[in-house]
Structures are given as structure tokens and as C-alpha cells.
């Protein structure tokens with residue numbers, strides 16, 4: 001954190017994975033010569049989704065744009081040292097391409113096949129297995145009630161999400177971005193353009209452009225600019241557990257019940273640590289998350305997650321539960337996808353909100369895209385306009401069926 005500048009070409013609200021990726025991509029772009037300030041209210045990131053996520057990346061989406069975004073994401077993560085190295089130090093992000101394994105019963109087969117066709121068309125390396133092939137490939141899996149499954153041979157897996165966020169931040173700072181510890185509480189407009197950012201400390205920063213990267217608080221920050229977005233914080237959990245039985249090559253498994261799990265860290269003589277969770281059963285079971293409610297539901301693991309996972313992987317009958325945490329999804333209620341870029345009627349105000357549980361893996365492509373938008377007024381490398389704000393009023397959803 002540094003002294004407060006009075007003006008900046010670009011002010012970014014929120015300095016976690018998305019805000020820091022945008023800041024980095026701006027400063028690293030040869031055609032950008034402006035100044036960037038990131039305002040972050042909590043540099044411990046204790047409640048930021050970026051620090052609480054399951055830190056996994058997949059190509060198994062139903063919408064082509066999400067696949068394109070994640071294909072860039074995995075390339076970026078593979079080359080992270082080239083992009084985000086600072087003074088010869090390459091970030092250690094522990095990328096493990098273990099794949100996702102989406103499982104389908106007879107009832108879910110047609111959707112799985114449809115999604116698989118889109119993924120193959122976009123160039124994702126996803127294999128389709130029938131029940132016999134699943135049993136042969138994953139001998140620890142119960143397959144009797146399954147019809148088929150899709151598995152990412154390459155391009156999918158997990159990484160250290162905290163390390164990726166910090167790597168963006170460190171590199172952005174090394175390139176000259178000012179990080180300020182403060183809270184954005186309002187904007188001043190000149191005509192229909194945002195021209196000043198007001199901070200809780202009473203300070204003000206004159207600006208050419210503001211980018212809303214406030215995660216689960218994105219709706220509140222948008223409202224400060226008189227912009228309404230259908231983004232609501234939803235509570236999601238991560239549970240850890242330890243399994244003594246050695247299980248070879250467990251991918252990130254997604255069960256038809258909605259339960260998921262994946263290995264965390266490396267197996268040793270005492271067994272393997274896993275993380276996992278399960279989504280809410282209904283809309284009624286999924287109210288908006290209050291700002292200070294990070295309490296873990298003690299019954300979810302015992303009543304729903306463990307039975308579902310032990311059904312699918314019988315070795316999980318004998319596990320030891322470990323710590324658990326809750327974090328906020330910035331859920332876009334309109335179509336479960338990010339809302340990116342400019343807002344009609346408010347000049348100089350860009351959105352990077354509503355990631356609905358897949359924002360960490362999207363941070364490289366979103367950062368690059370918004371940086372291009374700031375510099376050129378248009379996307380240059382990957383067209384993200386399909387995910388624009390205008391689709392809300394036009395009732396043009398980019399429906400993502402694969403939301404975990």
C-alpha cells in the first residue's frame with residue numbers, strides 16, 4: 001500500500017484475483033501508458049472468494065465462450081512464470097492437471113453428450129467413457145447406477161488459488177500499480193461519466209475510468225454508480241477430509257447428486273487429503289449470504305456430502321473429516337455467467353462481476369479482455385462482448401448449464 005494519488009487514469013475497485021489481473025494486464029500492455037490505482041478494503045483477503053475458492057479449472061462447460069476463456073486460462077497458468085515472474089522469481093502455483101470427471105446417470109446422459117459435443121468443437125481435450133470404460137479407468141468408482149462420464153485428459157485440474165492471486169498482485173505492483181487500503185463508498189459523476197471515486201477515509205481520487213471488481217459486493221459497488229446488476233452473494237462451502245485407502249489418479253469428480261471432490265496436496269504414507277462439497281437442494285435452500293455470515297453448516301457434510309461421496313467411492317466410507325470453510329459466490333441470477341465490460345448510460349464504468357463460482361480460472365482471460373477494452377474500446381484477442389451488460393436488458397442469456 002502506498003500514499004494516495006489524487007488522480008488515476010483507471011481506478012479498480014477490489015484487488016483480489018480479478019482486480020489484480022486487470023491491473024497487471026493493463027500495465028503489461030505495450031500500448032498502455034496510464035496510471036492504475038487498485039482500492040482494496042481488506043488486503044488480508046480473509047473474506048475474498050479468491051482466497052476461499054476450490055481453485056480448480058475446467059473446460060467442461062456448456063457455453064462456448066466459457067470454454068474459450070478457460071482454454072486461455074490453462075495456457076496462462078502453464079506459463080505463469082513467463083507472465084508473472086518478478087525479479088527472477090517464478091510463482092509456485094502447484095498446477096496439477098488431474099482432469100474433471102463429470103458423471104451421468106441415464107437421466108443426465110443427453111445433457112452430458114450435448115455438452116461434450118460443444119467442448120470437442122471448441123478444441124477441449126475431453127474423453128467420453130461408457131460405464132465399462134469408467135470402471136476400467138477408475139477402479140475405485142461405483143458405476144452400477146451410471147451411464148457414462150466425461151474426463152479432461154489435459155487442460156483441467158487444480159492449483160494454488162491464493163498463489164495465483166498474489167502473483168497477479170505482486171506483478172501488478174512491480175509494474176507500477178498503486179494499491180490503496182480503503183473502501184470505495186461512492187462515485188461522483190460529471191454528466192453521465194464517473195469522474196471521481198470517494199473512499200471511506202474521506203479521500204477522493206479523480207479518474208478517467210472505474211472498473212468494478214468487488215466480487216460478492218459487486219452489486220453494491222454498481223449501485224453507487226446507479227447501475228443495477230442481478231448479482232447476489234450466495235454461500236458455498238468447502239469441506240476437507242482424509243482418506244487412508246490409497247486411490248490412484250482421482251480427478252475432480254462431479255457426481256450426478258451434485259456432490260464433488262478432488263485430492264488436495266500429495267498423497268503420503270498416511271493417505272490423501274481431499275476437498276469437496278455439495279450445492280443447495282433448492283432455491284429456497286439458497287438465500288443471499290449476509291456480509292458477516294461465514295459460519296459452516298455443520299449438517300451438510302454429515303447428512304448430504306459424505307453419503308453421496310461414499311456411495312460413489314466406497315473407500316470413502318472410512319474417512320476422517322477435517323476443517324471446513326464458507327465463502328461467497330458472486331452469483332449472477334440472470335444466467336450464471338460473468339457480466340463484463342461497459343454499461344450503457346454510464347460512461348467510464350466497466351463491470352467484471354457475477355462470476356458465479358468460476359471466476360478464478362477466468363481471471364487471466366478477463367484481465368486481458370478488460371485491459372484491451374480500456375486501451376482500445378474493444379476486445380482484441382478474445383471477444384467477450386457476448387458476456388456484456390446489454391444482454392440483461394435484451395433478455396439474451398448466455399446460459400451456463402454446468403454450474404457447480
Ligand SMILES: Cc1cc2nc3c(=O)[nH]c(=O)nc-3n(C[C@H](O)[C@H](O)[C@H](O)COP(=O)(O)OP(=O)(O)OC[C@H]3O[C@@H](n4cnc5c(N)ncnc54)[C@H](O)[C@@H]3O)c2cc1C
Pocket residue numbers: 013014015016017018019039040041042045047048049050051052053054055056057182183184185213214215216217218221236237238326327328329330352355356357358359360361362
Ligand atoms: C467456496 C468457493 C469455491 C470456488 N471454487 C472455484 C473454483 O474451483 N474455480 C474457480 O475458477 N472459481 C471458484 N470460485 C469462484 C472464484 O473464487 C471467484 O469467482 C473469484 O475469486 C472472484 O474474484 P474477484 O476478484 O472478482 O472477487 P473476490 O475474490 O471476492 O474479491 C473481491 C475484492 O473486492 C474487495 N472489495 C469489495 N468491495 C469493496 C469496496 N467497496 N472497496 C474496496 N474493496 C472492495 C473485497 O475486499 C475483495 O478483496 C469459488 C468460490 C467459492 C466461494
